[in-house]
Amino acid sequence: MVRGVASKVNRAYNFPMKLFLDTANVDHVTEIASWGVLDGVTTNPSLVAKEGKDFKETVLKMCALVPCVSAQVTATDAEGMQKQAVEYSKWHKHVVVKVPMTVEGLKALRFCKEKGIKTNCTLVFSLPQAMLAAKAGASIISPFVGRIDDAGGDGMQLIAEIMEAWEHYQFSTEVLVASTRKPEHIERAARIGAHIATIPYEVFKKLPLHPLTDTGLKKFMDDWTKTKG
Numbered sequence: 617m618v619r620g621v622a623s624k625v626n627r628a629y630n631f632p633m634k635l636f637l638d639t640a641n642v643d644h645v646t647e648i649a650s651w652g653v654l655d656g657v658t659t660n661p662s663l664v665a666k667e668g669k670d671f672k673e674t675v676l677k678m679c680a681l682v683p684c685v686s687a688q689v690t691a692t693d694a695e696g697m698q699k700q701a702v703e704y705s706k707w708h709k710h711v712v713v714k715v716p717m718t719v720e721g722l723k724a725l726r727f728c729k730e731k732g733i734k735t736n737c738t739l740v741f742s743l744p745q746a747m748l749a750a751k752a753g754a755s756i757i758s759p760f761v762g763r764i765d766d767a768g769g770d771g772m773q774l775i776a777e778i779m780e781a782w783e784h785y786q787f788s789t790e791v792l793v794a795s796t797r798k799p800e801h802i803e804r805a806a807r808i809g810a811h812i813a814t815i816p817y818e819v820f821k822k823l824p825l826h827p828l829t830d831t832g833l834k835k836f837m838d839d840w841t842k843t844k845g
């Protein structure tokens with residue numbers, strides 16, 4: 617299994633697949649971080665707009681809670697992205713600059729690699745895009761599985777194909793399963809051996825639940841209470 621440079625730097629816990637929260641809501645990050653299993657956060661302009669809070673302030677609050685926070689550039693030309701990347705990277709050492717998978721984005725990824733700025737290449741929908749982003753020096757790539765499923769494809773199949781290619785070529789770029797919609801996406805990501813899954817708050821909250829845990833605990837507590845009677 618290929619393990620990326622970023623994973624050595626950022627891994628907070630021992631289970632190999634890192635779990636990120638996909639949100640710009642600081643309260644949600646605080647809550648899930650308190651469970652002791654959260655390795656990072658991904659934000660994007662839509663998530664930030666939904667919360668209506670100051671972007672830099674939000675990123676800094678999250679950086680205090682987790683070791684890896686993706687902050688997306690809003691420029692679309694390489695020069696503009698590079699300028700934003702330099703700026704964001706100075707905010708906090710936990711910032712990972714998110715760059716879209718475009719030709720301009722590739723130029724910005726190469727620039728960041730040379731400057732030692734950590735990056736997450738977002739909006740990846742194919743194996744050639746994944747390879748180009750890795751060759752350009754992305755620390756992380758984010759294939760969007762849910763949006764592929766929404767369009768009638770199989771997002772997790774793309775993850776399997778990327779991981780297969782990675783095994784051959786020893787890319788250090790981490791594969792982050794993005795746009796997850798349900799616990800099954802996380803299960804399949806772990807079985808395939810993806811490096812990271814980013815998970816919406818509502819889906820994250822479902823991960824610890826199982827009906828047999830609830831009934832099992834109830835029975836234990838009922839039996840325990842009887843011994844007191």
Ligand code: E4P
Binds near residue numbers: 794
């Ligand atoms: C990833 O970094 C993105 O923020 C996210 O996963 C996009 O998911 P969506 O397709 O639910 O918007």
